[in-house]
Amino acid sequence: MNIDQIIEQQRTMFSEGKTLTYTIRKHQLQKLKQMIVRNEKQIIHALKTDLNKSEYEAFMTEITFLYAEINEALKLLWDWMTPEKRKTPLLHQGAKSFIYKEPYGVTLIIGPWNYPFHLMIAPLIGAIAAGNTAVLKPSEYTPAVSKLLANMIHDTFDQNYITVIEGDEKVSQALLEQKFDYIFFTGSKAVGKVVMEKASRHLTPVTLELGGKSPCIVDKDARLDMAAKRVAWGKFINAGQTCVSPDYLLVHEQVKEPFLAKLEQATKTLFSSKPLQNDQYTKIVNERHFKRLSAFLQDGHIRFGGKTDELHHSIEPTVLEDITWDDPVMQDEIFGPILPVRTFRHLTDVKGEIDKAPKPLALYYFSESGKKQEWIAKNISYGGGCMNDVVMHLANPYLPFGGVGPSGMGSYHGKTSFDTFSHQKSILKQTTKIDLAFRYPNSKLSLKMIKKMFKK
Template sequence: MSKDIEKTISDLRKTFYSGKTKTYDFRRAQLNGLLQFVTENERQILDILSKENRKPKFESCISEISHMKTEINEALTNLKSWMQPTKPRKHISYILDKVEIHSQPYGVVLIIGPWNYPFDLVISPLIGAIAAGNCAVVKPSEITPACAKFLEDTLPNYIDSSCYVVYNGGVAETTKLLEQKFDYIFYTGSTAVGKIIYKAAAKHLTPTTLELGGKSPVYLDDSADVELAAARIMWGKCWNSGQSCVEPDYLLCSEYMKDKFVKAAKKKIQEWYGEKMKQNADFCRIINQNHFKRLTKLLEGSTIVLGGHTDPADLYIEPTIVANVKTTDPIMEEEIFGPILPIITVETPEAAIEFINNREKPLALYVFSTSKIEQNKFLDGTYSGGICINDVLMHYSCSALPFGGVGASGIGTYHGVYSFDTFSHKRAALIKSLDRFGEFTQSVRYPPYTENKLKIINLVTMNIPGMDFVMSNATLPLLLVIFALLYFMYFKF
């Protein structure tokens, strides 16, 4: 495509204001186009992910192909109902009027995707942007150039290129993009870059969703089933070689549980990958040399109790557990984003909660416990984008739940209806009644101002529990009686 981004955005804005993207039929057709793109190109997508990201086919099918299809089909199923105005319960002051909330598209939106799930984390927000009726510029990650090139070349064959544009490039092109005025920006990536995106958005007061990351902790309670916990926690660490924004970053547990966990984790790793793990195709590789060097540097001087083998030529880092970790160690100062799990010992749930709350709010929090009391302590006493009890990662794929961070781990949510809501401005609409009785009830606000009029207004605007429900379900004759009583109570105001 042309690198004249100013003209591209100008053309997209003209298309948006033509109303082309706003109809139900158009939105549905574009969503069907996205579904066709995923379905017809499934093999090519899997091949690209295998070559560029070294992902096992199984992981790519679930985390990319299946998730994209699920999100698109949910949008297609619910689009008509999502587009309908909602009618909130209204105060008795507006009982004769229509009170509605209309979901309006923002306009021209920018979607910046990451490298770790280079198809799903571009398509997933695009589903919401299309469903909500926007035009969009999509910027895939330059770290996965084959994925980005495939999106640029292929996606326009399935959705309207006058409304949706794939814009490729590196840091310079992204910087140029961020100088433009968009109506909404959706970014997935690191907290450091998220701050740059947010600063650029502030120049135009552009609303922004930031899907970031951070250090998502796991608490392993003494009551937990350690075999099950080890399987699920290590699965989360090994999935995509730990290169997920919701990967379990570090483990908090008692000294009593630490040795049990390491033993159970070792058993699971051997069971899954065998003696020659490096030759096992079910384990992903690190994305590039820069990330490999960053991760191996974090291991320097560490007490490794499981794994630790690396191969820079193959970008291979074995699933690794590190013990005797101090809070000041480098591994605890940044998001790991790799198959390395530090263990920090805490002797009580309260100590774990204090440890978590003394740090930035994480994107995800994981708790393994069979005690409802201990589970509730973390549900009520901690703060995170999401929380998952007795599992890891799985809340991400539940479209009934909003997904997103809080504080340093992100701003805003998406998935399912929450994607539609993210890319929609909730426009308030009040349609006033013009009939004579309606005007009679409204005339109390007109001059001359009197004490009796003020009494009526104060009475009507009182928040009486249950009165809104009664008034919302009242018939017109009942309303006439109520207002007539008010009228005569204060004798013509």
């Protein structure tokens, strides 16, 4: 079937109301969970093939979060679907006000290559829970996962309900020429602009999960051992190919040396002293990205790491010192296992540093001072983040996840995913038992009464 036919048949299925009931949505979510359980080993194997992810990393970062999201949706779906009652003003006396959650219809979900399974299924959970149909377009850069996902979805769901369309950039462009009712995209800013432009032709609403230069700030009162271990894990897991990984470090000048020493030790403990020989260490996705990242190793000077393996597209966890904002490594999101370091003297200087790049997707701050944590949260604009941790806000289904400005628009996870894929439809249910005379312009008394009511 061609793309036109697939979308048309999904539109027909949606218009017939076959995705709308609570029972159907719950059943489809259960099928999605069973699909993942049934194929766990194959998913882990495909991730190993495409990215050399270890079994531990594949399960922890690509699968566990999905179970948590599905379980949450199954538990609370009825509450999410129930119309919300809202207050009604006196002018509408006798009426009741509600918000109904209406699915958009036929949705398009375009996923990235860095977490190629997780970031395809996570938004799909919201699309199913909200009552939509979905077309999935996985990344061609991870062909093993793409093929497995296509087979899994084909074996589990009616293609008129959910289907996977594989292919390269031309396929993505062909999909974006179609009229969808909602588009959910995860990827780069450059492609995000294309998605938004194409969507605008049909006035299709979009969620864009992008990225940016996410800072990690280590203040002088931070617990350095803990901070070093958490930063090393969050930065170098998946070889730094994580949209919310720390993109650069801002370390207080008084603790720079002890912190970097602890960071080096933590990195070796987590990824071994010879990570290029570690079969559990994730590789760079392809040659183009490997060469792009390798060029950054010429910036500043290498504090530790820096070795590469071109044959296997692998780069050691690397920290760079003496970096300026003019260096190529600071011009855009790194998306690899390279961590530049800059220092600061006063906390107020941090805002000026961060403002040299567009609003980031994430921010991380290490300090034992609640007062300084509040200052960071209230004075710097970013998508979301952690205090005394990194990345883990992403794994909380009770927190909406998304960017701001160039780092993205819209959010998802948990109930927010349901809301993202739902139109909030306002309904006023008016009584016919009474009909207030002053609403009609039939006398001066009506105008006086209205003015009096609204000026209180």
